[in-house]
Amino acid sequence: MTSTDKSSGQGKLFIVGLGPGPDKWVAPEAREALEEADALIGYKPYTDRVPERAGLERFPSDNRVELDRARHALRLACAGRKVAVVSGGDAGVFGMAAAVLEAAETGEADWRALDIQVVPGVSAVLAAAARLGAPLGHDFCVISLSDNLKPWDIIVRRLRSAAEGDFVIALYNPASKARPRQIFDAFELLRELKDGATPVALARAVGRADERIILGDLALIDPGLVDMATLVLVGSSETRFIPRPGGEKWLLTPRSYGAGR
Amino acid sequence: MTSTDKSSGQGKLFIVGLGPGPDKWVAPEAREALEEADALIGYKPYTDRVPERAGLERFPSDNRVELDRARHALRLACAGRKVAVVSGGDAGVFGMAAAVLEAAETGEADWRALDIQVVPGVSAVLAAAARLGAPLGHDFCVISLSDNLKPWDIIVRRLRSAAEGDFVIALYNPASKARPRQIFDAFELLRELKDGATPVALARAVGRADERIILGDLALIDPGLVDMATLVLVGSSETRFIPRPGGEKWLLTPRSYGAGR
Structure with missing residues (x-):
C-alpha cells in the first residue's frame, strides 16, 4: 500500500513482519517502521x-485476541498515532495483516481512509x-492446520487437493496444547494419499x-514430535534427501519434474 | 544448513535471496554474506x-544457465573461495538453491562436503x-507457469488441484517472450474452474x-497485461476487495472460512 495517503491526519499504521526470530532476518523496512512508530501492538512474544x-x-x-488488537491499532492510528502492529514471520501469512483489514472492512469509515502499510518479512516456511x-525448488502449498477459524472439512479438502496436485506441503500452526489432534489426523490422511x-x-x-x-519419511516420522513452533514440510513425489559426508542430509525438490521417469 | 562445517578447506558457498528489488527488503544476513564473499555469481540483473x-x-x-552457474560456484568454493550465488526474491523459491543442490547431488564428492548456507529472502509473493x-491471510499455493523444466500437464494438474482446494493461487514466471501462451492457457482453465x-x-x-x-476479476482481467516481472494472484472463494475512500482498494482473504454462508 502507498505511504502517501495522509487523508486521516498524521496517523499511520504499519503492519510489520519480524521474521522467524533472529535479527538477521528482520528486513530494513521493518526496522525503519519500528523506529518511526510511537505505539507498538502485538502478541507479547513478538x-x-x-x-x-x-x-x-x-x-x-x-x-487469540487478534481483532481486539486490530481495532485498538486502528483507533490509535485514527487519533494520529504512528502505530506498529507486529507479527512473527511475514505479517501477511496467517499474521496480523488480515486481522487489521477485516476490522477495517466492517469498522468506522475513517479506518478505511487510514494510511496502512504492510511491511513484508521472511516467513517461517522460507527460513525452514x-x-x-532447497525443498521449495518447485510448486508448493502453505496450509494452516488451525481449525479455530475454519472448519476441519476445508483443511481436509485442501490436504487432499495438495496431495492430488503433488505439491510440496508446508503446514503452519500444526499443533497446540488446545489442538493436539490435528497433526495426527493430517498425517493419517497424508499417509493414505501419498507414498x-x-x-x-x-x-x-x-x-x-x-x-x-527432524528428518524422516512420511510413513515413519512421529507427529507427536510436532509442537506450535514447528514448521512441517511434506515433500512432493520428486523431493529427496541428498546424503552428505558425516551423515548430514540436504532436502531437495528439483526444478525439473518427471525427469527420471 | 549449519555454517560450522569446514570439512572442505576454507571455502564457503552462500546462496542469497536479494528480495524483489529495493534495498529495504534485503535482510541483514544477506548483506553480511555479500560482504564476506570474494566471488559473486548470478544472473546479471541480480x-x-x-x-x-x-x-x-x-x-x-x-x-537459463543455472546449472553451469551452480557448478562454477561449487568449483570455486571447493578451491577455497567464499562464493555468493544470488537470486532475486528468495533463493529457495524457483531460485538458485535448488540448482546448486542438484549440481552438488550428482557432481564431485567434495561438493557435498562443502559448507553451503542458504540465506532466505522476501519472496515476490510476500512483497506483492x-x-x-492481505490476500494471503488464508491457505495458498505457489506455482511456476514455466514449462522449461516440467511438462505443461503437471502445471494443468496443479492449477486444477489448487482450484479444487479453493486455495489462493500465486503464479510465478507467468510469461516471457519465449513463452507468451501459458498465461492465456492458465486463465482459460481457471475461468472454467472458478467463479x-x-x-x-x-x-x-x-x-x-x-x-x-492492476486489479480486476477473473472473468474480465486481461492476461495480455502480464509479463515476466508480474506476480499474478488469483483469489479463493473468500477473497474480496475492500473499497476505500478515493477509489483505492485493499485485497483481503480473511482468516476465517465460510463464515458468511
Missing part, C-alpha cells in the same frame, strides 16, 4: 522482540526451507536457540 | 544489484501481498520504479 526506547508506548496482548536445503517414502521435515524454531530439525 | 567493492570478483551470467493488503467474480491482482515489479498494479 512485542518482546522490539527493543524498549523512549517514545515507544507498548501494548502487548495475549494470543533455507535451513533444510510412505515421501521425505518429511519437522523444522522447529529455525534460527533460534532452541532450534531442532 | 549481480548488478550488489555494489562493486575491492576484493569481490564478479561473474555475471545469462539467464503486502503491497495489495468469474474471483478477485485477481497483477502485481508487476512491486517495490521498483516501474511498479504497476
Whole structure:
C-alpha cells in the first residue's frame, strides 16, 4: 500500500513482519517502521522482540485476541498515532495483516481512509526451507492446520487437493496444547494419499536457540514430535534427501519434474 | 544448513535471496554474506544489484544457465573461495538453491562436503501481498507457469488441484517472450474452474520504479497485461476487495472460512 495517503491526519499504521526470530532476518523496512512508530501492538512474544526506547508506548496482548488488537491499532492510528502492529514471520501469512483489514472492512469509515502499510518479512516456511536445503525448488502449498477459524472439512479438502496436485506441503500452526489432534489426523490422511517414502521435515524454531530439525519419511516420522513452533514440510513425489559426508542430509525438490521417469 | 562445517578447506558457498528489488527488503544476513564473499555469481540483473567493492570478483551470467552457474560456484568454493550465488526474491523459491543442490547431488564428492548456507529472502509473493493488503491471510499455493523444466500437464494438474482446494493461487514466471501462451492457457482453465467474480491482482515489479498494479476479476482481467516481472494472484472463494475512500482498494482473504454462508 502507498505511504502517501495522509487523508486521516498524521496517523499511520504499519503492519510489520519480524521474521522467524533472529535479527538477521528482520528486513530494513521493518526496522525503519519500528523506529518511526510511537505505539507498538502485538502478541507479547513478538512485542518482546522490539527493543524498549523512549517514545515507544507498548501494548502487548495475549494470543487469540487478534481483532481486539486490530481495532485498538486502528483507533490509535485514527487519533494520529504512528502505530506498529507486529507479527512473527511475514505479517501477511496467517499474521496480523488480515486481522487489521477485516476490522477495517466492517469498522468506522475513517479506518478505511487510514494510511496502512504492510511491511513484508521472511516467513517461517522460507527460513525452514533455507535451513533444510532447497525443498521449495518447485510448486508448493502453505496450509494452516488451525481449525479455530475454519472448519476441519476445508483443511481436509485442501490436504487432499495438495496431495492430488503433488505439491510440496508446508503446514503452519500444526499443533497446540488446545489442538493436539490435528497433526495426527493430517498425517493419517497424508499417509493414505501419498507414498510412505515421501521425505518429511519437522523444522522447529529455525534460527533460534532452541532450534531442532527432524528428518524422516512420511510413513515413519512421529507427529507427536510436532509442537506450535514447528514448521512441517511434506515433500512432493520428486523431493529427496541428498546424503552428505558425516551423515548430514540436504532436502531437495528439483526444478525439473518427471525427469527420471 | 549449519555454517560450522569446514570439512572442505576454507571455502564457503552462500546462496542469497536479494528480495524483489529495493534495498529495504534485503535482510541483514544477506548483506553480511555479500560482504564476506570474494566471488559473486548470478544472473546479471541480480549481480548488478550488489555494489562493486575491492576484493569481490564478479561473474555475471545469462539467464537459463543455472546449472553451469551452480557448478562454477561449487568449483570455486571447493578451491577455497567464499562464493555468493544470488537470486532475486528468495533463493529457495524457483531460485538458485535448488540448482546448486542438484549440481552438488550428482557432481564431485567434495561438493557435498562443502559448507553451503542458504540465506532466505522476501519472496515476490510476500512483497506483492503486502503491497495489495492481505490476500494471503488464508491457505495458498505457489506455482511456476514455466514449462522449461516440467511438462505443461503437471502445471494443468496443479492449477486444477489448487482450484479444487479453493486455495489462493500465486503464479510465478507467468510469461516471457519465449513463452507468451501459458498465461492465456492458465486463465482459460481457471475461468472454467472458478467463479468469474474471483478477485485477481497483477502485481508487476512491486517495490521498483516501474511498479504497476492492476486489479480486476477473473472473468474480465486481461492476461495480455502480464509479463515476466508480474506476480499474478488469483483469489479463493473468500477473497474480496475492500473499497476505500478515493477509489483505492485493499485485497483481503480473511482468516476465517465460510463464515458468511
